[in-house]
Amino acid sequence: MRKTLLVLSCFGMMATTVLAGGYQVRLQGARQTGMGLIGTPLAFGSSSIFYNPGAMGFSKSRFDFTVGGSAIISRMSFQSINSDYTAKTDNPVSPPFFAYGQAKITDRLTAGIGVYTPYGSKSVWPDDWKGRYLIQNISLQAIYIQPTVSYKVTDWMGFGAGLVYVHGKVELEKGVPYNEGSKANLKGSANNLGFNVGVFARPTEKLSIGIDYRSHVDAKVEGGDATFTIPAGVSSLIPATNKFDASLPLPANLDIGIAYQVTDKLLLAVEFDYVFWGKYDSISFTFAQSGNILSSVNPRMYSDRLIPRIGAEYSLNDKLQFRLGAYYDQTPTSEDYFNPETVSLNTIAVSCGVTYKPIENLRIDFSYLQLHGLESExxxxxxxxxxKYRSFTAIPGIGINYSF
Amino acid sequence: MKTRILIFAIFSVVLVACQPEIDEFQASKGNADFTKYVAIGNSLTSGYADAALYHSAQANSYPAIMAAQFAKVGGGNFIQPVVNSEYGVLSGKRVLDFAADCKGVVGLSPVPATGTPEGLAHVGYAVNNFGVPGAKSYHLLAQNYGNPAGLVTTPMTANPYFVRFASSPSISVMEDVMAAQGTFFSLWVGNNDILGYATAGGENTQGDSITPVNFFSVIYNGLVSTLTSTGAKGVLANIPDITEIPFFTTVTYNGLVLTAEQAVQLNGAYAQVEAYLASIGVPYQYNFNFQAGANAFVIEDRNFPIAALPKALKVRQIQPGELILLTVPQDSMKCYGMGSFSTAALMPFGIPQNYVLDAQEVAIINNATAAYNVVIKAAAESKGLALADMNSHLRNLKSGLIYDGLTFTTTFVTGGVFSLDGVHLNQQGAAVVANFFIDAINKTYSASVPKAEVTQYPGILFP
Known part of the structure; x- marks a missing residue:
């Protein structure tokens, strides 16, 4: 009964949104998500491929496979400052996912591959909303594929490194100030490379420490498709179809965390993630035709941010574990260059999670994360x-891990 | 025990708000009373646009937009003398469309709309919007200004637009205004007292002289005293510098673009004219100078030093600061040499005076505008009324005003504020102006009337 209640209280309320800092989505493991998205000082199997490749070798099993995903349900509100005008997004559910597999080649050497989606954003504002000349709707997704090797230098310390292949997709629409319904649709994709390196150490039975660095990647769209829905009267100025170039930075992360096994049943962890958002100072769009009218450089002026996280895991018995977590994510956006394409606010996040192990080798992890973007002008x-903006995000997630 | 703590903790996580609600805007009427708003003025107030008073532009006149905002702070219904036709009360409406010029070049330009005028049938109800297109300040006090009989007299003593809603044939606009018993008013008059002169190119051919400042002052102060006599509060607006509106700025003084060859030909032609004048004993140096690129147009010179010459010879090049009207016949300029030289007549072909405001005329307009605005400001101050400084706003608009990603300027068509007649506002422009009024009202009456959302109003319609 108690167990049921616990499960219900955690997942009964699948209400409503997230994007924490900027357009980063750190939902790469259901177990880590339940603990406030802490993963760097934890050796939770093959999901370490993302969180800390240095921890891969600390898996007890020879083979370890993890798959899972989340449903980001987000709502953003806007209120004009000098009128009673309000608008709310009608965002579709955004589904970040992850899949990892790893195998021990020797006692010390582990190899694996991960596929995950650490950046993304989906916002759909009403068609006639007053910000439509800034953004109407946007969908942004980056898929990372990361082959990785990890080496245990000693019994208590390992390091790992992975090469990251990034495939990014973006589609955005914004209003064009001609007749009602005039708009521009921009669609493109980008491929690039990056890396992920980490060190994991367990100096005592109870203490573990992790450091991880994920590199900056520029998602460069070249020759993207631009389609303008505009009256014929302006087609001599602006061609209906066009090509564009743009580049969106996917910033580097430096994560440092400590976990401590307080008792047999209770694990506590803290982590600090430093996100190098400062690279995102502007985004430019360069058009092949009518560039003098259409091309633009748009300031964004993001700042680097440090995100503190705390999390706990409690093992009730062999079959059940519960998790709690929280973090504070200060928005990297600038007060004066805040574009509603990314409604990223100072965010308080709370998470919970539960794991059920039906058999020894199989675990099913449920997570729930709730983000409160604090009201801000x-x-x-x-x-x-x-x-004024405010946001709310609810993210239920699931992960399945099989190891042997 | 631990489990209970855990349950408690999880519940506290879950029991937090789920919808991102933001505190509502706190609207307030301050110390004004918007129960019954009446708007007094001319074409700008009526919602006249694109050279016509038609349905949708009237529906989004600046007073109608203001009234919609006033409704959020206790304002009542705002009734306009509704025009049902999208074409308009009278003919003349312009729309943007493709048209070929005299050279066969097809381009986008304002062209006459097709339709049937609705006519002057009386609307049959009392209104709140007393904007009467064409009305000058003193017309508001004129008896019989809405008398249909006065439309067929010479000169006309009535106004067709007032005929549509005057409560009786003999009544004046102001008498109807006062009968409406408004609790709040807006008054924007005086524009036509100057504009009539300006749009006639300063030529006093249609009786369009500028209303003398002393007379304007008496009339204006009378209007304001009457309006405030009931204790009503209101907002006044001053007169923008009309020489900065697209009607006077679109055709630029140096719009005569020549090739090197054409410049040589023109210089040669004018040298011959000078030689001819010298041969008949009229020595006059034109000082014409044409070169490749942009050149000042040739205009008829009102003050040509030698009066006893054929009109075609009394010309000069226009100076910077002198203005050419939007109504200048474009085809004559493009194909028949107006503004440069008539190859058909082998004579100079200056732009006629009624399409030009020369330096003297511009100065007369500017002086009158400044003097009127002194009168208006003094009236606002003495009665404690709000004042919307449209003169400054228009000047600022020249360098661009950005609203929610829309950029407004005073440029014709693409500037987004003025309609296709180059004088009146389009609907987005009306919203911009409504917000200028609301700003002034909020400031003077310590109110928080919500501003109109400019992006929610249509701009110029492109084909």
Missing amino acids: RAYLPANFTG
């Missing part, structure tokens, strides 16, 4: 667009 000065 923000402006995008180049468009003289100011308002």
